[in-house]
Amino acid sequence: MKPAPFEYEAPESLDAALELMQEHGSEAKLLAGGQSLIPVMNFRLAQPAMLVDLNRLAELDFIRPGENGSVRIGAMTRMTRLERYAELERYSPLLAEAIPFIAHPQIRNRSTLGGSLSHADPAAEAPAVCLAEGARFRLARASGERWVAANDFFQGLFETVLEPEEILVEIELESPPVRTGSSFQEIARRQGDYALAGVAASVRLRDDGVIDAARLIFFSVGDQPVDATAAAGLLAGETPSAALYEAAAIEAAEKEIDPVGTIHATPDFTRHLVGVLTRRALALAVTRAQEASA
């Protein structure tokens, strides 16, 4: 299992990388952490004519505070660096909670936040978390840049709005508002495996303890992360209770996901897992929101 031949470019600046993508975007692939791309190249499932390696771009490896309590993360920031960043929990409790579930330490030492988002694997944790947190992404091209909300970024199975000449360069995550709690849950067959199903949940309470708004993003249940808006809608304006979580779980599991089934999980089993994960995640997210309100 060896990759097919390719031309290799390792630009030393973002500008140089953008120039290369302007010229070769249609036949070139960007190499970030390589932890998804290199395996498929080893299998020759991908045979890009050119790799543009972003690993020399120190300018895309950063974590810095932004405005209004946000954090800005360079696309080439590796998962291990994020895992060791003690402040991450304050800015994005879901990302902080999710990172230990992302593959194994050896993988997290290479894999990057921007790479995982651009790859848009429906089983990956980072896209679901960014959707749940309302992240924004900065996409650059030689002629300019644009900001895209996570909501608009993911388009389907390994599909995003990224144009061939564009590079995702930065991710912005805003600190959750007050009285907000979240919970990240997944079930995998072994530590570090792809999840059979997972959820990133976030709940905001009113000052009287009633649920103001909720967000439930499921992953590894279809061809892209699923924003379960109907289940979340059932929660808004209601007093937290086990019966309420059950109603949301049924809504999400029965109506909002459409699992096709794999050798490891039939559609029915996936629905069962989504129900279990919804109940667990909502109970924990509400508890955390109550603690944050106290």
Added chain:
Amino acid sequence: MTAPHEVRLTVNGTPRRAETEPRTLLSDFLRHDLGLTGTHVGCEHGVCGACTILLDGEPVRSCLVFAVQADGHEITTVEGLAPGVDDLHVLQEAFWEAHGLQCGFCTPGFLLTLVPFLERHPDPTEHEIRVAISGNLCRCTGYQNIVDAVLLAAEMMRSSAVAGPTVQE
């Protein structure tokens, strides 16, 4: 075939250089171009962990890095662990003592995964060890003796760390 690139890197403290195609995996570069066959190649798609090496001190899978990407970086392979040809690294000693290997194919990957882990976790719990080795497959031991070996190594390292200053005095 694409034009070879020059790769200069430091392997186990020694500067090395070689020319290779961009598609050469770091695992193959170490084995075929540098003759360091202690790095074992199992699945070649990032699942088994046998090819784990240290890249700038952190464990990575050498089958998921191209050799050209290691240009200018520092690599440690299993050949670089022991302090001398007649000695073993403490962790190797503990694997031997606790019977942490049978066929030994996976062992280099386990060792390179665990050396930095023990530096960060000098007194690990069994659970922490099992999470740390979750990316390394072993088909012989059932992992129990590997976990025992890591606990033993941690104990040996802690007692030598305590004994260290006394010897210097």
